[in-house]
Amino acid sequence: MAEPTPSSAKSTAPATAKGAPEGPVTPLHQPLLHESGLKHTSGEAKYVDDLPAPHGLLVAQVVTSPVAHARIRRLDTVAPLTVPGVVAVFSANDVPGTNDVGPVIHDEELFAHDTVRYLGQSIALVVGESYEACRRGVAAVKLELEPLPGIVTLDEAIAKGSFLSKDHFLRRGDAAAALAKAPVRFQGEVRTGGQDHFYLETQCTLAIPEEGPSVRLVSSTQHPSEVQTIVSQVLGWGRHQIVVEVPRMGGGFGGKETQAAPYAAMAALAAVRTGRPVKVWLNRDQDMMWTGKRHPFLTRFDVGFTIDGQLLALDAELFADGGFSTDLSRAILDRALFHIDNTYFLPDVSVRGHVAKTNLPSNTAFRGFGGPQGMAVIEDIMSRAAERLQLDPVELRRKNFYGPAPRNLTPFWQEVKDARTERLWAELLASSDYAARRRQVDAFNASHRHAKRGLAITPVKFGISFTTSFLNQAGAFVVVYADGSVQLNHGGTEMGQGLHTKMLAIAAHELGLGPERIRVMTTATDKVPNTSATAASSGSDLNGFAVKQACETVRERLRPVAARLLGVPADTASGILFAGGRVFLGSRPELALPFEKVTQEAYLAQVSLSATGYYRTPDIHFDKATGRGKPFHYFAYGAAVCEVEVSGLTGEHRLRRVDILHDVGASLVPTIDRGQVEGGFLQGWGWLTVEEVRFDDKGFLRTHSPDTYKIPAFGDAPVDFRVALLENAAQDATIHGSKAVGEPPLMLALSAVAALRDAVAGFGPRGREVRLSMPCTPEAVLFAVEAARAP
């Protein structure tokens, strides 16, 4: 990989002595720096809470339920008004429109009206001149509750039949019959835990009342259009009265897809009612206690194999803890079902899923969106089968990969085309020196009593597209000024993933400009309307095409103008090139015009210099009634080799070395993609090993700050971390041959669990199933070691 170049710096000199462009005149597929990188390092990069306070700014504190489930007998919001500095208090009765913020199913109140359903649920908002005044105001609220029995564990919800959604399914063949005949058959449970997003910037929205009436919100959200929609419903206004802007987010990871909206709606309501700007900002503990997390899952499975490790049939039932409301749980459960195959052909399969209803915060999108929870099941099954059958897990996994028809059909009847697992597997086994390291690990284990090493490789196949098909659309709006400078608007939001950098590269490529000539604007609903969330790894795929189209439209309008300026016949205009900030005919590069000369001329010639772009993903569909369809435009692939060392005395482990080979197609910006792969891996490792969301039996979150909730720290990163992007891997029908990268790498961390199982097995005799639960905390690992050692 070449030395990255600043996306804001001048691009390579556009022309040689002869005037012909040379070198990387396009920033596309080049190692760019993050477009905000230097601004991040200097503190100049502004997040919502950093914006200069508008005149008369008020702040707020939310009054929340202190218990998991109760009837509200009395709510007195008058007393706080006597507290100095408190300006107003709002509760359900003050909502002029609909008191609901449910994104899909309308089962989530903005302010609880007569019943509270989780500890931390919003009941009222105290608005005042300072946080201190608001806190005193909250303390003055009189709230009488009549406690109701609550359900605060997934198991209890299952036992009591408490569900938000039931009987999602995928089915192919006859799993029951195939299981009955299977030479090897075993059953088991797989549990995966919750995960707090722990974006470094907590939820924050600033609402500014404007004339009309109208309101402008500056919000840290992945889904400005949905914030706009929900605010319009809460206020009973048209969406045209609301503008939502997103400068940038200090991390999102799915946690700001739906869950920014309630607090944004509170800010909007308070701003409109007080006539003053209002900021709603959650501190860390509030954010962790009140907002939803990754869904914990419990899966019960029944699986059949041949004696040599060929999977024959799988029957599985998945239970997701949805929390108190539906949020995105249905789609998350669907994606778990869609990924229970990972990259393995399941000849006869029947999987069912249910979303449990508990009195806990409403669990929500988190990088992978159910996919990791589904994939964790099949990877655990593969590890367990190898342990029981005493087979090489590398070979056992490979044997079950998708292949040519008829072994190419997923449980949802989509054909797996262009499968890349075999190729990744072979290349990564070789580049990671797997075979030799296997011998080294075995030798280490033979000579160490209290420490054992483990080595494993696991694959990833992840379906790309929103599985709610209509969401797969995006827009862009490009504005070229007469001086040749450009503003780029698109519907995606920047949360650190590098979307703006990629969009910049695409626009620069289409217009033949250096990235320094283009400014990516704050995402705003009045520039690009009706957008989908920046989610499902789709940001670049969808917005990239829209940006490309918008830029093409302007560029094509410039062609005839350029032809006139160049003095060439109009019918040769299609051969005019835009590159390196210049406009020229390929055969006459010495006559190149500066881009700004063409735009200036276009302006004088009354040619429009702005255009919109729009894209929708073609040919995707899924029918829930039959469990069949083609929900995904394509699949992204990857594989990881992990080597761990486990202490048999404490259960601690360390990532000694991680090798990753990941398929991003023809990478739009390889430096950005590498960052997504590395960061996704370690976030996945955190979910699977160290991050533990723990509620007590009253539904109180015990792990509500980084004091008790541990995300990976500096020293947890692999000692030796080798990441490569699959080469010569351009994908058909995607933007410039690239593939989505946001979510898939998270699941590469399942290799760490497989490696831990391998290490734990090393403490005991071979041939028994390792009893390791997730998350693989030191405690879980130590007890697994004890079980392995037991006679």
Next chain:
Amino acid sequence: MNTLRFNLNGTWVEESTVPPTTTLLRYLRDVRRMSGTKEGCAEGDCGACTVAVAEFGPDGRATWRAVNSCLVLLPMLQGKHVVTVEALKDTEEDAYHPAQVAMAKALGSQCGYCTPGIVMAMFEATYRDDLKAPWQLDDQLCGNLCRCTGYRPIREAASTIAGCRPDDRFALTLPTLKPQSMRFRREGDGVLFATPTTFDELWGLLETHPDARFVVGGTDLSLEITKRFQVPPKLISLEGLHELHTLRTGPVHHLGCAVTIAELEAWAEAHLKPLHRMVRYFGARQIKHRGTIGGNLCTASPIGDLAPALIGLGAAAMLRSRVGERRVPLEAFFVGYRKTALQPGEILAAVEVPALSATTRAASYKVSKRRELDISAVSAGLLVEVDAKNVVTAARLAFGGMAATPKRASHAEAALLGNPWTEATVENAANALAQDFTPLSDHRGSAPYRSLVAANLLRGFFDETRDVPQPVLAPGHAATVLTAEEVRHG
């Protein structure tokens, strides 16, 4: 003396109305409207609010030290120089600081929210002259959480600038600085914040305000302000008393209560290796710069990492009042859950630790869910003397996280004393721990886990000290207890 006065980014600021219990972070963001420094957790666990303060080392030279601005109360900066991220870029030259350039070039930022704090931690690293081993970079940056990058690019960026010591305005400032008195007092309306600089002043304050609480680094106490929003009405800072910063090496080592964990770490590496092992993973560098020996012991946490390590080493607490000094064995200093033997009008002035003989077997351990910047599930300070006939003549086995206070395991010690130092004896002692402790279950570990780990630490201690009586941590080691290989190469 009732005016707060410190140097912020090269300019002296004086504040006479801002409450002294204001944290530096809130001051920067709310009063000065400087938004580069971020709040990520307000408890010193994420590092997003990191700034640098010039502090004087034992050699009298000033160095930039990274601290969590969310835990620093303004009087703790009295007379000091503070640098925030806003000052790093040289606006006249339009030149970014090497730490900023390195981070951007390595793509060390994604969402960028943690980045100013990371840059400030790297800023310290830029001017350090004692960065020798790669693990020190982990130590330098482990107080900064990043949720996006997976840390690889940040490590890469840090390794390019660590110790490069550019000849810039920040380096040039340091030799010109002189330690200034931290004396400060603001009182009235039942409220007090005082930083006395003489013991007479301290004793006087204690007589007038017997209900005042002590603070030094504030890494624990400030949480009451930032997390519970409860402002302690009366605080006396011991940071201004020069004598309490003393570290003396001798047959009995003297560790002043205001010695920071970072100072202790550097000293222990040279003079008391079994303690160094505990201090290395004690906390983030930002915390180690502010946290102190006295503060850690006086919080009397049941875990209190220094407590079991020091009890194991046979330390005594030196308690001082106007009438004199008394000496209490450290295990007797902890009288109950978060209760100490301190009497009204008394401070913990120092800890005294006997020097170790070369043959004494000693180690300390800290086991937590996450290696870095985490509170222990179990911590231990273990010490055993074995005579020429391989018989145990002394045993001090102290554990944290196993009871309401850090506590010695008397049954396990008895199982060792007078018996041969063999695996069988150690196994007996490990089993005897069940009589010593009935630990609690919580989110850091279940009771069975704690019990098993405590026993395993003893087993591991036996293994580790077979060939080397006081094994040290190897760089890049895998776990709390070393493998035989790591002991040999350590």
